[in-house]
Amino acid sequence: MMPVRLPAHWTRRVAAYPADGGPTGQAWLATVPGLLAGALDTWRLAPDGPPMTGWTAIVVPVRRGAERLALKVTWPHPEGTHEALVLRHWAGAAAVRLVAADPARGVMLLELLDAARDLRTVPVDEACATIGRLLTRLNVPAPMQLIPMADYLAPHLDRMAHRPAIPRRIVDRTRGLARDLLRPDIPNMLLHTDLHYENVLARDEEWVAIDPKPIGGHPGFELLPLLNNRVDELGERPQAGVHRRVIIAAEAAGIGLDEAFAWARLRAGLEVSWATSLGDPAEVSRAITLQKALDD
Known part of the structure; x- marks a missing residue:
């Protein structure tokens, strides 16, 4: 069996990752061919197409007899620790189905979905409503292994307070929102x-979620990714479009609008903090623009 070829553009990016609770990207990349070969052998799989890549994972289409599946190997980092756990918890309801997993090695065997059909292919209002409806099925009581939101956010809020590049008004507002929202x-x-x-x-005629980075907390925290993607469709005056997306998704998800906007503002403030850590002025400007667009 021919080894899976790792895409060069992906290996160059991953190689630059510093350690984040596990090996550096460079060290991990050296293990990926063995991880893939071991999984192909253990689960009796054959590669069935070119690999696909994300920021931290490689996904190889495979076959097991007549069954078409996807083999995923993920760089070890905290956000990916419990992906297999929650996919098993959802059991294919509104999320990709987990067939088998070796969580210690970051290896999963998944159902094969249509990678050419994601929600970028539908109008943004429809996409926001679809995600809101998915959240009603995904936001079930959290497994006890997941980090609670207050514990997850605490170090981010602390780092934010010590980053001088963040406008003080954003720091104060974000930390104030955290005090108000992170109630017991x-x-x-x-x-x-x-x-x-x-x-x-x-999945055929159904939409399902992939690639969770799970924590336990309030569903209002889920909405920001709808706002900082497909940004070009917001136009030069983004406030109306940002508010429209929040309202559509929140109403479909059954989240109260006041709570939805409050949680979105909290997460948008944290996004500004993250952007300043990148040292990219364009990212900082984009994050601040989004934070302002969420204002009343």
Whole structure:
């Protein structure tokens, strides 16, 4: 069996990743051919097409007899730790079906979805409503293994307070929202946290989620990815479009509008903090523009 060839553009990007709770990207890449070969042998799979890649994973279409599947290997990092756990928890309801997994190695065997059909192929209003409806099925009570939202956000809020590049008004507002929203009685629901348009693929005539980065918390935290993707469609005055997307998704998901906007503003403030860490002025400007667009 011919080894799977790793796309050069992907290996160049991953090689630059610093360690984040596991090996560096460069060190991990050296293990990927063995991980793929081991999974192909263990699960009796044959490659069935060129690999697809994301920021942290490679996905190889495979066959097992007449069955078409997808073999996914993911770089170890905290956000990906519980992907197999929650896919098993969802059991194929509104999410890609998990066939088998070796979580210690970051290897999963999944149903094969139509990678050519994601929610970028439908009008944005329809896409937001679709994601809202998916959230009603995905946001079930969180498994106990997931980090609670307050614990997840605490280090991000702390780093934000010590980044001088962030406008002070954004720091104060974001930390104030966190104090108001992170109450002991908030729901502890299973959150996908990265449900943007490319992370919803077609299963025949149904839309399902892929690539969760799960935590436990309030469903209002789910909406920001709808706003900072397909940004070109917001035009030069983004506020109306941003508000429209929040309203459509929140109403479809059954999230109160006041809560939806409050959580979106909190996460948008954290997005500004993340953007400043990249050292890219264009990313900072984009994040601040989105944060302003969420204002009343």
